[in-house]
Amino acid sequence: MSLEQALKENTEAMASLVKANKELNDVINSLIAVMRNAPSATHEADYAEWKSEFEKWKKEAPATRAEPKEQCQDESAVKAAIERKTREHQNAVKDATPIDPSLPPLVEAIRADHAASKVEQEAKKSDSTSSGGTPPDTAAVSYDDLKKAFLDLSNAKGREVCVTLLSKFGCTKLPQILEFNYAEMFADIKKAMA
Numbered sequence: 001m002s003l004e005q006a007l008k009e010n011t012e013a014m015a016s017l018v019k020a021n022k023e024l025n026d027v028i029n030s031l032i033a034v035m036r037n038a039p040s041a042t043h044e045a046d047y048a049e050w051k052s053e054f055e056k057w058k059k060e061a062p063a064t065r066a067e068p069k070e071q072c073q074d075e076s077a078v079k080a081a082i083e084r085k086t087r088e089h090q091n092a093v094k095d096a097t098p099i100d101p102s103l104p105p106l107v108e109a110i111r112a113d114h115a116a117s118k119v120e121q122e123a124k125k126s127d128s129t130s131s132g133g134t135p136p137d138t139a140a141v142s143y144d145d146l147k148k149a150f151l152d153l154s155n156a157k158g159r160e161v162c163v164t165l166l167s168k169f170g171c172t173k174l175p176q177i178l179e180f181n182y183a184e185m186f187a188d189i190k191k192a193m194a
Contacts, residue, residue: 020075027082028054050085053078120180141182149189150174161192 031050057078154162165188166172169181177185 017075020079024075024079024082027079027086031082031086046085046088050082053081116178116180123180123184141186143179143182146177146182146186146189147174149186149193153189153192157192165189165192 031047057075150162153165163172165185166174166177168188169177169185171177
């Protein structure tokens with residue numbers, strides 16, 4: 001074998017290595033994108049296994065550069081392993097259990113409950129700071145107590161006073177009043193009755 005022929009073969013082998021390396025990088029990038037969206041820890045384990053195979057290949061690659069044909073064989077084995085893992089992952093993603101449809105409403109209910117408790121805490125703070133504390137008789141007002149006081153106000157002062165009081169809380173009907181506003185509305189009814 002002449003030197004020119006050996007150089008030509010090595011050049012061709014290097015060109016094929018560069019091409020295979022580019023393809024491998026494309027596969028790796030697509031695999032990383034797929035793995036980032038992996039629905040479970042099983043896929044993370046697959047990713048870790050693939051990464052260890054890739055790191056092993058990366059460490060072995062420089063040592064085999066003197067023999068390009070052997071390196072191509074190693075690269076094709078790694079490429080085949082990556083393609084196999086990609087197919088396994090794609091099948092796993094296809095077979096993955098969809099998100100339970102009852103979860104989004106549950107999450108929204110939890111968020112609403114949390115928001116309501118925050119508003120309630122802020123209302124209690126503002127009540128205690130603005131009026132110097134809630135009077136003991138309005139500390140725990142039930143809807144029935146509020147309804148009775150509201151009807152008494154309506155009978156004593158008229159519908160217009162009740163409508164004005166409701167509008168203060170952004171409501172048009174008594175059942176629309178939020179529970180954390182019961183004590184404040186009860187106090188306002190007592191003031192209006194006085």
